[in-house]
Amino acid sequence: MENMPKQDDTPEPTTISFLNCIDLSTPDVQQSVSLLKQACLDCGFFYVTNHGISQEFMEEVFSQSKKFFELPLSEKMKVLRNEKHRGYTPVLDELLDPDNQIHVGDYKEGYYIGVEVPEDDPEADKPFYGPNVWPADGILPGWRQTMEKFHQQALGVARAVARIIALALDLEADFFDKPEMLGHPIAVMRLLHYAGQISDPSKGLYGAGAHSDYGLITLLATDNVYGLQICKDKDAQPQVWEFVAPLKGAFVVNLGDMLERWSNCIFKSTLHRVLGNGQERYSIAYFVEPSHECLVECLPTCKSEKNPPKFPPIKCEAYLSQRYKDTHADLKVYNKH
Template identity: 35%
Template sequence: MTRNFQAVPVVDIAGLGSSDPSDRQAVAQSLGRAAREAGFLYVTGHGLDPALIADLLAAAQSYFARPMPVKMGCYIGGSTNHSGYVPEGEEVFPGGKIDKKEAYDIGLDLPAVDDRAPMMGPNLWPDDDDFKAAAAAYYAAISGLARRLFGGFALALGLPQDAFEAHLTCPPSQLRVIHYPFDPQAEPDQQGIGAHTDYEFFTLLHGTAPGLEVMNGEGRWIDCPPIEGAFVVNIGDMLEAWTNGAFVATSHRVRKVGEERYSFPFFATCDYWTVVEPHPAFVSDARPARYPRLVSGDHLMAQTIATFGYLKGRRADFFATPAFGQEAKV
């Protein structure tokens, strides 16, 4: 498959909620085509209340306008489960440059830390009730949409719609609230975020301004600007591995922004201890398994350690996890 797409496809997913199997299958067919040919798509017909996005945007604008010492009071390095404020320079892809962005990372808010699963536990929240309320409401809603998409992708792969349900009991899916400040003095090659693929199963993204670009099979960067009422969805490493490469995790980046930009990616994944390896349905003599057997959460943690400064040296044992994500695809 050449994957030489020139535009990111749009899929209306309203039919996933239909009682008619043919409606659900029609959506699944479109999802599967986009996942195979581009690895990126826009989804409409999702039914999420636009007020959730507006509230999160207002909360993000207020939070990131705070003085740096206040924001650093919730520095992610002080958290128990990789949540909190991420200053510029904290996150760098191996061999890459410092990204021009700041962020706040939020996970599944649990009452206690699981020492065996380092991404699980209570969030580190700022002293800001509006931010916490807006982020928690958005997280709950986008998690529900992600579950629907897991069902749609399962159908697209010829599996039962509930094929992933057993692995979605307590997933360490992460919401990032990202701020890309506009700096007219930035170097011409300064990127908002460097080229990479995402580590999880797939990502659901809302962005407020242009800047996102996707690499096609020709090695060309294709613009992926916001479409009103749509979310961007992209396939991640775990779903590429699960499907033995049938679905593609596509490299993407945020170029130097021409205006202030906010972005809310939700990285949808399965339970921490989910074993990920090519599903038997996608392995044959003609197409042998291409990916190693690994544990979903351990892969996520290993890749996170490789990019976050505060984690390097803390859990060096995780570097033993086979890497096949952004380092192999940039």
């Protein structure tokens, strides 16, 4: 593991959390299931290695992401996110922890890329579906092709992880492969850039405020700069935060709120946040949710007479739309500038 970066004006983290590591290339599926189950019960975060995306290609994706964020703001605003959550999100666009981020949002900028659905496709009317927003090819040649390829490959990794999760919940391995689930998913990739601001929790200043993810699972690829923190027990007072060590070539995977609902809180989504320490940081989050029509209701293996369902059934589309609306700035604010 890399050494923690030293910053004179940043308190050095006291705790680093080393996560369970799931090797997707191992033939020992039971070992993977056991490691994953332990991780999901312990902290809801784990590493995935040997996932099939080459290190060279990962580095190319990060290089292309950096090229976009280095463009002038006027150029980036030409691809400002639309109502379908495609395109550029400026610094402070997102507010993940309003109780603590009293005056400002997250000190990060991002770029959303979803499942590409042509405008004339009937599916394009659904939230989170439709054509993506792309920078002009003349400005970033080959950028779109690189991002589309990564989106496709990351979905393959997510499906492989979902099969292990299904086994860990005593379901058939292909439970999440059904058409209404990951057969036609809402899979959203988000390039992220933290420009080097120093976070100060005492003033409510964060790279990303404390939150749990909304969907099924999230795959996170990071550079070697520390920043991600997790809180294993969200109900503890005071909350204890631990850094997650970057692991070269691995995805950090975490469970979302939707899986917590599905599993009747057997597997929990975990609070996490990003603290800036004065260094630039890049990461790529890949959020995986089932299809719009999927009804998220307590899994048959996760309920009993003693443990009845804790949540009412809800359609994926309705749940996600509300969560995005709650955390993003109204697009009208950008018309004023």
